[in-house]
Amino acid sequence: MNSYKHLKNVLFHIINNLSNVCSIFCVNPDTDFTRNRKLDFETIMKIILCMGSSSIKDELLKFNDFSIDTPSAFVQARSKIKPEAFKTLFDAFNKKTFKIKLFHGYRLLAVDGYELPIDNTIFDDETTELRHGTLAKAYSAFHLNASYDLLELTYDDIIIQGEAKKDENDAFCQLVDRYDGHKAIFIADRGYESYNGFEHVVRSGNKYLIRVKDICSQTSITRSLGPFPEGEFDIDVFRMLTLKQTKTTKACPEIYKIVTKSTRFDFMSKDDPWYEFNCRVVRFKITEDTYETIITNLSREEFSMEEIREIYNMRWGEETSFRELKYAIGLNTLHAKKRKLIQQEIYARMTMYNFCQRIVQEIKIPKKDKIKYTYQINFTRAVHIIREFLRKKGGKNPPVENLIAKEILPIRPGRK
Incomplete structure (x- = not known):
């Protein structure tokens, strides 16, 4: 079982290991974090990990249990660490704590994009673009x-692009090419939709x-x-993709x-201008006069039209999950x-x-007699509890699971 104590130990152990080789992730490896200071590499990583929606000053006070010795110069210290340190932490934590959950033998990985507005007083070619119009x-x-595991309810991988240079199809191909886990369905x-993206999945x-x-x-x-x-x-559909424009x-x-x-198509060249493409096109009704159309390489023997619709x-x-990431976790x-x-x-x-x-x-929600609704954990309250105790240093591990189990919400039928 992934208990709070176990997961906290794994997380902090990874941070400690990164701290032991921190020069790899420092902007100036010969000088950064070479002297003993209160805001060392490991502490900075933990502070940023535990940050909520309060100001930096309040977050530092919370992390240091409102001690009068709370250190300053936090921004200068964090500027010494490359973002790759946090990406490595994300990947390593996933690798050590992931629990595989399957649907008909496959992981279900949803891929989608999300725009995150940021401060526009700094201009750069990657993230800043000018909007047209009188204003x-x-x-x-x-x-x-991001690729998101729909069964484990966690993020599997992420690629960050500047909004001005975004390319979702390229990011999709990268996410597929980087994936090396159990066989999966990318949704x-x-x-x-692109022939290039389809075939990147097939080749994987x-x-x-x-x-x-x-x-x-028409498009x-x-x-x-x-x-x-x-x-x-x-x-089932077949097309011969080609670079040849002949009669x-x-x-x-x-x-x-x-x-x-x-x-863009990565699997043809002037020397080899032909490529066989096969797919399955499924169209099903969702209302009286509207339909959804799906392109897939799932076989009809494995998955019926109804199962395609379900997936x-x-x-x-x-x-x-994006909503929870923005508001409960505080990404916005x-x-x-x-x-x-x-x-x-x-x-x-x-x-x-x-x-x-x-x-x-x-966490198992305690069953009660004569209850009107099915209940679920209040994720926002759970995040507050977890973040508060993740900041605690030393001492006994609190009954985090028991506290969260009391924070429940009813699942009301018919609500969207």
Whole structure:
């Protein structure tokens, strides 16, 4: 069982190991953290990890139990640490505490993007873009591309891009290529459909299930895969992708799909301009007159149309997690303006989210007689409890699980 005590020990052990080789993660490895100070590498990592939505001064006081000896110069100290230290912490903690949960033998990994507005008084080419119009202002943001385990309810990987240079399809391919775990189904919404992305998943040995614009849309990828019948259907499709623009390839769109120079596809070249593409297109009704269209490489023998629909509906769990990440964990309340320091906090918040979810998912809610509703843990209250006791130094481990088990909310049927 992933108890609070066990997870805390694992987390702090990883931070301690990073501290032992901290020069790797320092801006100036020959001078940073070479002298003994109260704000050493390990302490800075823990402070940033435990930060909530209060001001920096209040967060420092909380971390030091409101001691009169609370150190200053925190911003100068944290500026010595590269964001890669927090990404390494995120990855290492996942590796040591992850519990595999499967759906028909597969992990379900939802991939989606999230815009995180940041301070716009600092301009750079990556995060800042000018909005057009009479009231045009500089707008700055990071774009978070994350893969989220829908069954374990934790983030598996993340790629941070500047909003001005964001490329969700490239980020999707990177997330797929970096994945080396149990066989998985990568699930994504509209905007992630591309032949390149599909084949990156196929080449990785995994599966994909991606919602695309409906067949009625003039800009849907299905325009090059049809024609399709009206209503619901479940059809296997073949196309020969090619770089060749000949009379034959242009005259037979039901066989050939021409990949233009402006379209990225990593698996063809001038020397080898042909590529066989196979997929399954599923269209099902969601209301009386609206449909969803899915492209996948899941076989019909393994997954029926109803199971395809069920898996796609589960993708909404990532949208819920973004809300919890913003408000319960505090990602929308940043304590920095410099881009590198903001990235520190993004990775720290993602790690804290996983830390809290792995505790919450193991807690059993006490059953009561004559109850009207099914109950769930109040995640926001759980985060406050966990963060408070994570700051505590030494002494006995408090009954965190018992405290969280009392913080419950009813699940009211019919609410969205």
